[in-house]
Amino acid sequence: MRDDIRSWNRLPTVGHRHVLEVRTRNDRLPLPPGDETCIPFGNGRSYGDVCLNPGATVLRTRALDHLIAFDRACGRVTCESGMLLADLLELVVPQGWFPAATPGTRFVTLGGCVANDVHGKNHHDTGSFGNHVRSFELLRSDGQRLTCSAEHNADWFAATIGGLGLTGLITQVTFDLLPVSNPFMITQGYRFATLDEFWRLNACAEREWPYTVAWIDCTRHSGRGILFAGQHAPPQPELPPWKDHHRDVPVDLPFSCINSLSLRVFNEVYYRQKLPRGRHLTHYVPYFYPLDAVKNWNRIYGTRGFYQYQCVLPPQVSADGIADMMRQIAGSGMGSFLAVLKTFGSRPASGMLSFPRPGATLALDFPNLGEKTLRLLNRLDSIVASSGGALYPAKDARMSGAMFRRGFPQWEKMLAFIDPRFSSGFWRRVNEPEG
Ligand SMILES: Cc1cc2nc3c(=O)[nH]c(=O)nc-3n(C[C@H](O)[C@H](O)[C@H](O)COP(=O)(O)OP(=O)(O)OC[C@H]3O[C@@H](n4cnc5c(N)ncnc54)[C@H](O)[C@@H]3O)c2cc1C
Structure with a gap:
């Protein structure tokens, strides 16, 4: 068994029987022996098991890079x-x-x-x-x-x-x-003290800016945070110099650096950061991809890995539902290191199982503390389910079949299109009979 194929949050930890390379787009698929199943593996940036196939095969696609x-x-x-x-x-x-x-x-x-x-x-x-x-x-x-x-x-x-x-x-x-x-963005940051303030600010910002996203402090019930708005910069007389800088977390830490103290300190410092006044020019890389600046940042969670949790709640219940979730998270003492809140628009998605739909989406990271973390995530599930919302499969390592079917009503229609030799850890989990 090979245990070197992981997704980004390192959960679940699984072994694969075969890791096959897809070398050119014109060849037949390299298939595992017998009736063993396979799943494509891109760059493993999903959190969870949509790209994993425990005990079976993954098809690595990175050679298809033309x-x-x-x-x-x-x-x-x-x-x-x-x-x-x-x-x-x-x-x-x-x-x-x-x-x-x-x-x-x-x-x-x-x-x-x-x-x-x-x-x-x-x-x-x-x-x-x-x-x-x-x-x-x-x-x-x-x-x-x-x-x-x-x-x-x-x-x-x-x-x-x-x-x-x-x-x-x-x-x-x-x-x-x-x-x-050009490669630059015009950006502006807006600090907010409460969730109510966020909803008002966000409604105005979405009319004016094509890109909006908010970071929120999950260690507090108030839901304070910063909204980052952006648009591609118009032609400029002169562009500032820009160089991509990388840091690295060079080794696997045996334990997680994320605990209630480091979370409180990080959130306080982040909330109080000096925001440039008004609109300013930012290169697209730090605006869109701030986490890419630290290579292997997932290692700060230690070898036990972490859970990502991303949900979407329908527009009419978003405000109450998100406030409820914030109360649960702050009350648990397990505030998320990275909490991101944004609203989806009304453009219908093209896919039967697409996650985006109108409403508000909240993405959270939690260190894997075993049962304690799972109990909190189950409580968050109850809020999502009773609000008529859904969880994002790309960021999931534990949702139940019932939760999946509720959030993705077209799942049955999808069955006819599944390749009989394809399967994944995620797919077996949400389809296994529930006891
Ligand atoms: C720091 C960070 C930030 C992120 N931010 C966002 C975000 O803002 N919005 C968002 O939507 N997602 C976000 N994600 C999740 C990420 O964008 C998705 O999980 C993405 O699909 C990962 O792409 P990948 O190439 O690594 O695919 P993998 O994780 O390897 O695979 C993802 C899925 O795609 C399938 N797949 C891959 N290649 C093929 C292929 N050639 N043919 C058929 N199926 C294929 C796999 O089977 C699997 O089901 C983020 C992830 C990280 C780590």
Whole structure:
């Protein structure tokens, strides 16, 4: 068994029987022996087990890293699915283009962006990644190749966007980019003292800014925090110099550095940080990808790993539901290190199992303290379930089948599209009979 294939939060810890490389997009799929199943593995930036297949096989896709076509006039690009968003950015930003939706790290593959239908800070304005996908090729385990778009094989298109890698291997994807004038953003930070203030501020900010996201202090009930708004900068007479700096957490720490004391100190210092006055220019890398500045930051949680928890609550119950969750978290003494709050807009997602939908989404990180953490997450689940919300599979290592089915009512329709040789730890967990 190989135990070196992990997702970003290092949970669950599992062994894989086979790790197979997909070397070119034109070959047949490398399949494990017998009837063993497989799941594509992009860059393992999911938190949890959508990209893991305990006791069976993962198909590594990173060798599929070629740019196939780029129409610089209209910003349409075709890439192999193992290409990193970071590499795409290097190619397209200097040409005046930018991905229409980007997650909070650029070290994800394009296949992973499709299969989790990832969203960014501009969902209220632009929708999620899948809304900008024009077509892709899907390679099935029987060798069949399907070209999928909203017009051709439309049902396969909808099953594969947000389809958690279960419908087959995406070999290449064509999608549209946004025009930009330069690599800089105009940004502004707004401090808020309470959640009520956040909702008012956010409603105004969303009318004015295409990108908005808030950090909130989960160690307090009040829900104080900072809203970060941004837009791509218009042409500038002169651009400031910018250099990418990296730090590293070089070794696996045997224990977590995150505890109630370090959390309180971090949250206080972060809340009190000096915000530049008014609007200012920021390079796109620190604006979109602040965590990428510390390589291997997941190691600060120690070898036991951590849980990410991301939910979405419908608009009419968001304010009460989020306040309730904040009370639970602050009361547990396990305040999250990184708590991110944002609202999704009303643009319908393209995928049957896409997570983004109208409402407010809260993302949280908790060190793995075993039962204590799981009890808190179960309490948060009750709030999400009674609000009619959903949990994000890309950030999940423990949701129950009932929670999944409630949050993703199209799950049954999806069954017809799952490749018989594909499965994942996540998929078996949410489908196992509940006792
Ligand atoms: C710091 C950080 C910030 C993040 N911020 C956000 C955010 O703001 N918004 C958001 O939506 N997500 C966010 N994420 C989650 C991340 O964007 C997604 O989990 C993404 O899908 C990971 O891509 P990956 O290439 O690492 O894929 P993996 O994690 O390896 O796999 C993800 C899924 O895609 C499938 N897959 C991968 N490649 C293929 C392929 N070629 N064909 C078919 N299926 C495939 C896998 O089977 C799996 O189901 C964040 C993650 C981190 C670590």
